[in-house]
Structures are given as structure tokens and as C-alpha cells.
Amino acid sequence: MRTWYRNLDPISLIAWIGLVLFGLVAIYSATHGPASEVASFEPKDNFNKQLIWLGISVLGLLIALVLPIRFFQLAAFPIYGITLLLLVAALIFGREVNGAKSWLYFGSTGIQVSELAKVGTVMAIAQLVGIRRPKTMDLKFAFMLVGLIMLPATLIVLQNDTGTALVFFGLIPIALFWSGLEFNLLLIMISPAIAGYLAVVSQTWAFVFAVLFTGYMWWRTRDKRIGVVSAVSTFGVAAFTQFAITKVLSGYQLARVLSFTNPGDEAFRQNVGYHQVNSMAAIGSGGFAGKGFMEGTQTQGGFVMEQSTDFIFSVVGEEFGFIGTMIILILFATLLIRLVQLGANMKHPFGVMMAGGATGVFLIHVFINIGMATSLLPVVGIPLPFISYGGSALLANSALLSIVLALHLKKDDFSIYGY
Secondary structure, eight states: OHHHHHHSOHHHHHHHHHHHHHHHHHHHHHHSGGGGGTSOHHHHTHHHHHHHHHHHHHHHHHHHHHSOHHHHHHHHHHHHHHHHHHHHHHHHHOEEETTEEEEEEETTEEEEHHHHHHHHHHHHHHHHHHHOSSSSOOHHHHHHHHHHHHHHHHHHHHTTOHHHHHHHHHHHHHHHHHTTOOHHHHHHHHHHHHHHHHHHHOHHHHHHHHHHHHHHHHHHHOOHHHHHHHHIIIIIHHHHHHHIIIIISOHHHHHHHHGGGOTTSTTTTTTTTHHHHHHHHHHHHTTTTOSOTTOOHHHHTTOSTTTTTTTHHHHHHHHHHHHHHHHHHHHHHHHHHHHHHHHHHHOSHHHHHHHHHHHHHHHHHHHHHHHHHTTSSOOOOOOOTTTSSOHHHHHHHHHHHHHHHHHHHTGGGGGGGOO
């Protein structure tokens, strides 16, 4: 009994409960009161549906806590295989929702299988890391790890769910880092994303970054090959981004990419920039303490589209102000830091990778979602974990957290199965 209380982490549970409760309050506000007059029937029922999915998630958490470590290890690859089959089934038999064919319906209940694929993928890469022999990173192992992530990511791209696919792509450097990839190579892998982002915002900043990064990597390693690769990965991506913007992308595609840089511009305000203009107006009008529960004019007027899902951060910002948004950020920071600590405490590679993968999934979601709501990133359709409405997302994210908590609860049992 003492072991149970010692290893079950209360900090993670409290952070999870706080985020979920904040989400329920925001979902209720976004779909009731004056907001309900401008909402269709389905969003009005989001709060009740989220309560049901929360109950299922709590039940799943309790079940996970009593399962042995060996179960998660043996089930990892089969669960991964099942999620791949579900992704294929969604491509063939799925229903299109918001332009993405990633939903399977069983009667009136819809499941977004791309969300469940995150759980299967993190479990699979954790098991691959756990059974790796020898315990060193090599090119063959890196390709295997990347392949496990790219397979579901490709199927999700085919479903036209680009936002969710970005989570998988972002998971690649995180997984390689946690599995022992050399830090210099990790920096090189991340640099193209930074160079590409800066190239959209400003070609000058992209050029400055490429020069500084290339110089830093050459100074750090004193290896000309690393310097050349660094230059190609930054200057090359910046140049390709500029070429795509001017020569490849269609007008609408270009507007989607560029709108976040100035969503209030007349070229974007009434179309692709509409969401972000109203989201920023809602967050900015909240001030320090917010307008109060169900008192947000942007929220209750229904001016922010998808305000119970992708743009729920604007609801919090308007009705609870700077204080509310900071509480959410602190809860997320607490949860992410704690998951990293739990992974380090487990020491076994399977547990370490599960914690690292779960942390990576949550971090990518938080970064992109809040970036969308504040116009730091383009709109790609990413929910805020535990807060946005979405039963599949709540269940999948809670499952990732539950598995990490369950592994940490029985971390002393890892030695039974060898390392």
C-alpha cells in the first residue's frame, strides 16, 4: 500500500484534473447562454458529450493503473497495428468532417482514428526502444523509428488531416532525441522547420538565422561536413520556401500560409484570417481578469468560429483574462515537466520513451494551438489537449497520461523483465 501511494504521482493528476475542469467550463460557456442562439444543435450538446467522454477516460485511467507493465509492452505493437487498420478503414469507409476523412462512425458515435493512432504510435516506438539491442543509436535503428512514425502520418495526410499529421512529424526529432540521437544531429533536424517558418515571416530573418546556425554548428563541432549540412538544411529550406511562395502555391494556399503574419490585412480579414482576427480580439479584450464566465462578447456573440474546439483558448482569454490563460499555461508546464521527471525516474527505456512521447505529443499540441489562437502560426486545426471539445482527443490524451502514470506506479517491476 505504501508503494501505491509513493509511486502514483498526484502532481500529474492534479494538473490533468485542472485542465479538464477548465475545459468543461470553457466548453459550456462557448455553447450555452447567448452563444447557444447562434450555435447549431450539435455544438450545444458538446458539454454533455464531453462529460460522457470524461467518464470513459476516468474509467480507462483506473483500468490502466491495475494492469501490469508487461501488458503494455506486449500490447504495444498489436495496438499500433490495430490503429493502422483503423486509419486505412477511415480512408475507405470513413466520413468526412471539416474536410478530413478521418472519422469512423459506429451508429451515432464518431471516433477520430487519427487521435487514437497517437497512442498506438507512442507505444510502438517505446517498445522498439525498449527491445533495442545493442543500446546504442545507429542509422538502421533511426530509420526504423522514423518509419514507425511516418507510416501513420502518411495515412493521416491522405485523409487530408494535415494538422494531426504535423503532430506525428514533430514527434520524430523528439523520439530520436529520447532514444539517444546525438544532440548535433538533432539540432540539424530541427533547423529546417525554424528556417522555413522564418522564411514565411521574413526572408531577412531567415537569412540571419541560417548564417548564425551554420556558424554555430561549425564552431561547435569543428567539422566541415556538419557545417555544409547545416548550411544546406537552413539556406536550402529558406530558398525553397521562397520559391514555393512565389512560384508553386495557388492563391488560396498562399493565403493560408501568409495570413497568420497579418490576419487583419484586407486580403485575409474576411476569409482565411477571419478566425485569427476574432480570436485575438477576444483574447485582447479579456484584459487582466477577464469579462467573467459567460460574459465574453466575442464568445457569446459567436464571432469566433470553432470556439469550443480549435479556438477554445480565445474563450479562456476573453472570459478569464490574463489570469486564466496563465493558469492554463502553468498547468501545462507543470504536467509536461512532471512527465519528463517521471520518465527519468523509471529509467527503463520503455517507460522513458512513453513519458517522452506523451510529453512530445502534448507539447506540440499546446504550441500549435496557442500559436493559432494568437496568430503566431497558421490555422491548421489542432485542439488544445484536455481543454478543447473532442471525445477522441480527450480519450487518446488521457490514455497516454494514464499509461505513463501506470508505468511509474509499478516502475519497480521493470527489473523483472530485464533491461
